[in-house]
Amino acid sequence: MASRQIPLDLPHVESRERADFLSGTAxxxxxxxxxxxxxxxxxxxxxxxxxxxxxxxxxxxxxxxxxxxxxxxxxxxxxxxxxxxxxxxxxxxxxxxxxxxxxxxxxxxxxxxxxxxxxxxxxxxxxxxxxxxxxxxxxxxxxxxxxxxxLGRPDDALLAAVAVKLFADRQITPDEALLSFLLTRVDRSIGAIRDVVGELDREALARKRPLTRALASELLRGRTEAQDGDDDTLSDRSATT
Missing domain, CATH: 3.40.50.300 (P-loop containing nucleotide triphosphate hydrolases)
Structure with missing residues (x-):
């Protein structure tokens, strides 16, 4: 079984300087x-x-x-x-x-x-x-x-730039395969990108594994299955009330 540790929940401060603001049509x-x-x-x-x-x-x-x-x-x-x-x-x-x-x-x-x-x-x-x-x-x-x-919905270029910055705030340099995978599977909002970057970073640290496309696929698949299970439970409860 893969080794797993509990990562320290240290705050990741996002820089709010002008140079760090990523602009786009949104x-x-x-x-x-x-x-x-x-x-x-x-x-x-x-x-x-x-x-x-x-x-x-x-x-x-x-x-x-x-x-x-x-x-x-x-x-x-x-x-x-x-x-x-x-x-x-x-x-x-x-x-x-x-x-x-x-x-x-x-x-x-x-x-x-x-x-x-x-x-x-x-x-x-x-x-x-x-x-x-x-x-x-x-x-x-x-x-x-x-x-x-x-503020409008971000386009592909802005979402990708935001993802790169959020990873960089966590001292991670994502490769193109990881970025492309995430941007096609996460809700198209900056908030959703922020949440998934944080989740992936914590899980990669806990599993002592580098954050790759394969790990991201595994983690997101597990999250989807968990959400589907929660939906099934809610449906079962509704059917019995």
Whole structure:
């Protein structure tokens, strides 16, 4: 039986420098927005996309360029707003991932307008959609009017470049056979590529084997079989209830 060890769950920090941002047709509009600061069409603009699509990397680039303060949307507090606005720009991350502090967000947008400060919002949904569930009428109006740049689905070239970078962050240089195999079998999203790279790296370390196409095939086949088994179990439970 092949030797297996439990790999240390050490964090792999992804660099968020400008040189590490991989651009393509899916994100060029959002990157152009960051580069255009402070010449924006509105004081507050949202960058929208699914998990792992690059929103936080873009937010980090904006913060570096503008000196912006960064805060998670759910952590917004009225007492902190003057200090945030005093930085000259603000990043509000993950709007809609948790309950929205409506009063604090509304006052932040007001202060941004008053002091001519730009606010970059990241979200999985366009602000106009989030507004539908809110009670603060003036905030609803603000979110409905907020421009949004949506990150599109990555093309083959961008997915391949992202995969190479994610492997490089883990000190792995993938060969062409491994890359081609993964890109034809993983969901076509940056988040899915990130997940599978991490999973393959952990399993390769645990099995003390180099990460090759053959190992990737074995691991992904096992994952698919496990998922199919879970689906069968759920179906059996549904049939007996």
């Amino acid at each position: 994100n060029e509009a959002a990157l152009s927005l960051i580069d255009a600061w402070p010449d924006w069409p509105a004081r507050a603009i949202a960058v929208v996309g699914p998990p792992g699509s690059g929103k936080s990397h873009l937010a980090a680039l904006f913060a570096e360029r503008s000196g912006a303060a960064t805060v998670t949307a759910s952590a917004l507090d009225l007492a902190d707003l003057p200090g945030l606005v005093a930085r000259g720009a603000v990043v509000v991350e993950d709007l809609g991932n948790a309950p929205i502090p409506e009063g604090a967000l509304f006052h932040l947008l007001n202060l941004a307008t008053e002091h001519r400060v730009c606010v970059l919002v990241t979200s999985r949904q366009v602000p106009a959609t989030l507004a539908e569930a809110l009670a603060t009428r003036d905030l609803v109006s603000r979110l409905r009017a907020m421009p949004a740049v949506t």
